Amino acid sequence: MISNKVWNTIRDKEEIVDWANLVWSSKVIPRHQFILWLAFQEILNTRDRVKKYMEILDSSCLLCEGNEEIVDHLFGNYSFASKLWNKFAKNIEMTRFPEDWKEIKEVSMKKAKCTKFKSKIFKYGFGSTVYNIGRERNARAFSRNQRSLKQTWDNIVTYCNANIQTWRRVPKNEQNWNLYRNWNVSYQKVTKDTVFLAR
Numbered sequence: 001m002i003s004n005k006v007w008n009t010i011r012d013k014e015e016i017v018d019w020a021n022l023v024w025s026s027k028v029i030p031r032h033q034f035i036l037w038l039a040f041q042e043i044l045n046t047r048d049r050v051k052k053y054m055e056i057l058d059s060s061c062l063l064c065e066g067n068e069e070i071v072d073h074l075f076g077n078y079s080f081a082s083k084l085w086n087k088f089a090k091n092i093e094m095t096r097f098p099e100d101w102k103e104i105k106e107v108s109m110k111k112a113k114c115t116k117f118k119s120k121i122f123k124y125g126f127g128s129t130v131y132n133i134g135r136e137r138n139a140r141a142f143s144r145n146q147r148s149l150k151q152t153w154d155n156i157v158t159y160c161n162a163n164i165q166t167w168r169r170v171p172k173n174e175q176n177w178n179l180y181r182n183w184n185v186s187y188q189k190v191t192k193d194t195v196f197l198a199r
């Protein structure tokens, strides 16, 4: 008989393995991995956490007004992140995308287990989006050059686009062509030097 305590430990471990699959996936580039890892463990130094060990005057979100900066808010349901997630969901052809960061994590962990082409793009785009939310937050915290929402999104698309073009095993079917189009990958570029897999 497994005690509840042991069972919970096992379950926690499984969850860690699940997000580790995503964070350390070959489809998430090293530059994106660190922030993704911190965001998944919810140990990013968001202002609500900093406040616990350091006196800071302001713990409000740097990307919008009137909210405390907590990890759920930064990556989940609020204007800057949720607008990016909406664009991301559209590009990846998902009809429903969760708003809550915990739920977003769950969905992404499920995707990480899948090796379909769409899931590969999901992993890459997901890592890139989390990275860019963090990047933008830090740009505002440390007064570096800020990007607008549109510039941030364009940057994510450009990044994913450049990466997808380097993939050499590209399945050929209508659904995947839609994905290419969404990420601005040109037909000519992908078909050149590319091995097509029959479906």
Ligand SMILES: [Zn+2]
Binding pocket: 061, 062, 063, 064, 065, 067, 073, 078
């Ligand atoms: Zn905010």
